[in-house]
Amino acid sequence: MKTIAVLTSGGDAPGMNAAIRAVVRTGLHKGLKVMGIQRGYSGLINGEIFEMTHHSVSDIIQRGGTILKTARSEEFRTEEGRKKAVNILKAFGIDGVVVIGGDGSLQGARLLSKLGISTIGLPGTIDNDLAYTKYTIGFDTALNTVLDAINKLRDTSSSHERVSIVEVMGRNCGDLSLYAGIAGGAESVIVPEKGFTEDELCRTILEGKLRGKMHNLVILAEGVGGAEKLAKRIQGVTGIETRATILGHIQRGGSPSAFDRILASRLGAKAVELLLDGKSSRVVGIRDGKVIDDGIEEALAMETKFDDELYEIAKILSY
Template sequence: MKTIGILTSGGDAPGMNAAIRAVVRTALDKGLKVMGIQRGYSGLINGEIFEMNRHSVSDIIHRGGTILRTARCEEFRTEEGRKRAAKVLKVFGIDGLVVIGGDGSFTGARLLSELGVSAVGIPGTIDNDLAYTQYTIGFDTALNTVLDAINKIRDTSTSHERVSVVEVMGRNCGDIALYAGLAGGAESVIIPEKGYNLNELCRNILEGKLRGKMHNLIVLAEGVGGAEELAKKIEEVTGIITRATILGHIQRGGSPSAFDRVLAARLGAKAIEVLLEGKKARVVGIRDGKVIDQDINEALSTKREFDEELFDIARALSY
C-alpha cells in the first residue's frame, strides 16, 4: 500500500477534524501518500481529490465540523455510481480508503469493498448508534452541549415554575437524551427504546408540584416525537405552563471535547494500522477501553443492546 484516501460522509460531528488529522499524520509517518476527498462520496465520484501533507491538518484539532466537507450523494446509491467511484480511486492511485461517518457511510464503504476497494470505517456521529462500538466520535461533545443547554433552561424554568421539554437529536437512538437527562438531573427522560405514557408523565408532574417542586425538566429524544406537541399535551392536562426547546443542529457544532479528540486520535491511528495489515472491509471502534477492528458486515449487523441499568438509574434519581 502506497497511497490512501480519506473522506467524511453523512452528518458532521465534532472530532471529525481530529480524526482526519490523526489519519493523515499517522499515514505520513508510515511513509504513505495521503489524498483528501472533498464532499464525501459525491466528491469522490466527481474527482474532488487533492494531496494532503502535515500542514494540511495544522490547527484543526480543536475545530468542529470537517475540513473535507460532507454531502449526500444519490448517484452513489446506484451500482453505476459506485463503479465510477471505484474507477476514480484507481485513477488517483488510491490503494486504501478511510471513511469517517455513521452507518450510511459505512454501508457505502462496504459496497466499495465488494468492488475490490480496501476500505476502513471510523465511527463519526453524535448519535452513538453504531452497536459494535461503545462510543462514536462526536457523541461526548454533543452530550456536553446538551448538558450546558439544560443547565441554562433549568434556570429560567425554575424562575417561572414551568415545565420545560427539551428535544435532542439521536434519530432512533436515545443515548444523547439518556446520558444528558441523567447528568442534568431531568425529571423525565423519554427515549425511543422505552417510549412513554402521557398520563403517567402528567401524574408525576402534578405529584411533584404537590411536593413543592419548582419546575420540571423533560428531555425528549427526537425519535419519540416532537417537543412542541408534547408540551401542548402536558399543558392541557396539568394546567402548568409548558415550554418546548428544540436544540437542533447546535448539537453537531463546537470544539470537540478532550474525550472525542483522544478517541479520534486512537481510531485514526488504528485505521492506518488496519490498512497496512492488508485487511479489507473493516471498521475500527472502542470496546472496554480498548481500540478494536471488526469486519464491516458484522459491525453493521450487530444489534444494539439498550442499557436498561442506566435507564433505571436515571428513573430512580428523577423523583
C-alpha cells in the same frame, strides 16, 4: 499500499477533524501518500481529490465540523455510481480509503470493499447508534452541548416554575437523551427504546409539584418527537406552563471535547495500521477502553442494546 485517502460522509460530528488529522499524520509517518476526498461520496464521484500534507491538518484538532466537508450522494447509491467512484480511485492511484461517518457512510465503505477497494470505517456520529463500539466520535461533545443548554434552561424554568421539554437528537437511539437526562438531573427521560404515555408523564409532573418541585425538566429524543405538541397537551392537562425547546443542529457543532479528540486520534491511527496490514472491510471502535476492529458486515448487523440499567438509575434519581 502506497496511497490512501480519507473522506467524511453523512452528518458532521465534532472530532471528525481530529480523526482526519490522525489518518493523515499517521499515514505520512508510515511513508504513505495521503489524499483528501472532499464532500464525501459525492466528491469522490466528482473527483474532488487533493494531496494532503502535515500542514493540511495543522490547527484543526480543536475545530468542529469537517475540513473535508460532507454531503449526501444519491448517485453513489447506484451500482453505476459506485463503479464510477472505483474508477476515480484507480485514476488517482489510491489503494485504500478511510471512511469517517455513521451507519450509511460505513455501508458505503462496505460496498466499495466489494468492488476491490480496501476500506476501513471510523464511527463518526453524535447519535452513538453503532452497536459494535461503546462510543462514537462526536457523542461526548454533543452530550456536553446538550448539558450546557439544559443548565441554562433550568435557570429560567425554575424562575417561572415551568415544565421545560428539551428535544435532542437521536432518531433511533436514545443514548444522547439518557446520558443528558442523568447528567442534567431531568425529571423524565423519553427515548425511542422505551416510549411513554402522556397520562403517566402528566401524573409524574403533578406528583412532583405536590412534593414541592419548583419546575420539571423533560428530555425527549427526536425519534419520539413532537415536543411542541406535547408541551401544549401537558399544559392543558396539568395547568402548568410548559415550554418546548428543540436544540437541533447546535448539537452537531462546537469544539470537540478532550474525550472525542483522543478517541478520534486513536481510531484514526488504528485505521492506517489496518490498511498497512493488508486489512479491508473493517470498522474501528472502542470497547472496554481498548481500540478494536470488526468486519464491517458483522459490525453493522449487530443490534444496538439500550442500557436498561442506566435508564432505571435515571428514573430513581429523578424522584
